[in-house]
Amino acid sequence: GEDVEQSLFLSVREGDSSVINCTYTDSSSTYLYWYKQEPGAGLQLLTYIFSNMDMKQDQRLTVLLNKKDKHLSLRIADTQTGDSAIYFCAEIDNNNDMRFGAGTRLTVKP
Amino acid sequence: EAQVTQNPRYLITVTGKKLTVTCSQNMNHEYMSWYRQDPGLGLRQIYYSMNVEVTDKGDVPEGYKVSRKEKRNFPLILESPSPNQTSLYFCASSLYRGNIQYFGAGTRLSVL
Numbered sequence: 001g002e003d004v005e006q007s008l009f010l011s012v013r014e015g016d017s018s019v020i021n022c023t024y025t026d027s028s029s030t031y032l033y034w035y036k037q038e039p040g041a042g043l044q045l046l047t048y049i050f051s052n053m054d055m056k057q058d059q060r061l062t063v064l065l066n067k068k069d070k071h072l073s074l075r076i077a078d079t080q081t082g083d084s085a086i087y088f089c090a091e092i093d094n095n096n097d098m099r100f101g102a103g104t105r106l107t108v109k110p
Numbered sequence: 111e112a113q114v115t116q117n118p119r120y121l122i123t124v125t126g127k128k129l130t131v132t133c134s135q136n137m138n139h140e141y142m143s144w145y146r147q148d149p150g151l152g153l154r155q156i157y158y159s160m161n162v163e164v165t166d167k168g169d170v171p172e173g174y175k176v177s178r179k180e181k182r183n184f185p186l187i188l189e190s191p192s193p194n195q196t197s198l199y200f201c202a203s204s205l206y207r208g209n210i211q212y213f214g215a216g217t218r219l220s221v222l
Contacts, residue, residue, distance in 0.1 A: 042216050088153070097155065097207070102151060
């Protein structure tokens with residue numbers, strides 16, 4: 001099974017908040033990452049959080065980390081059509097390899 | 111501009127015809143890797159390289175080869191492509207293993 005799990009689809013209305021959830025398995029991961037993949041493009045680093053933090057906010061993005069439950073979430077406030085993309089959660093495993101979830105496809109409806 | 115460049119972006123080929131997908135980075139990164147992306151499976155690592163002349167298998171290496179003769183280049187070689195290698199391929203690089211990875215734009219390969 002996958003080490004990093006995410007739901008595959010999320011649909012929201014423009015202006016609403018989006019919350020993308022992720023569970024991971026390797027508690028030794030120093031950082032946890034969110035990547036964004038726009039149509040026809042590669043993955044771009046969106047944000048990351050250090051494992052000793054509970055929350056990180058960057059403009060419209062809020063990352064929440066619950067280490068006890070190994071749960072990571074990405075909240076996008078005031079979601080816009082330009083936020084439509086696939087979002088990948090990633091951890092660093094104990095071999096120092098980056099492990100990705102299957103990606104959550106976010107669709108923003110006008 | 112710092113970037114990872116893959117070529118070609120799109121490729122259609124036939125079973126058994128050898129092909130190479132090139133990858134080059136201009137950030138002097140030590141670590142490079144190849145992934146394939148398939149629907150519902152996310153990214154799976156094919157091969158990685160921690161430095162020049164140092165390569166190792168990832169999770170799905172069967173049917174692929176790589177080489178790392180220079181720091182900036184990490185080509186992916188399919189000696190005898192098969193239809194199950196139809197996929198979207200990404201090259202990535204990072205300063206060292208376990209660090210933030212920077213991705214190329216992807217190569218969409220179809221093997222008929």
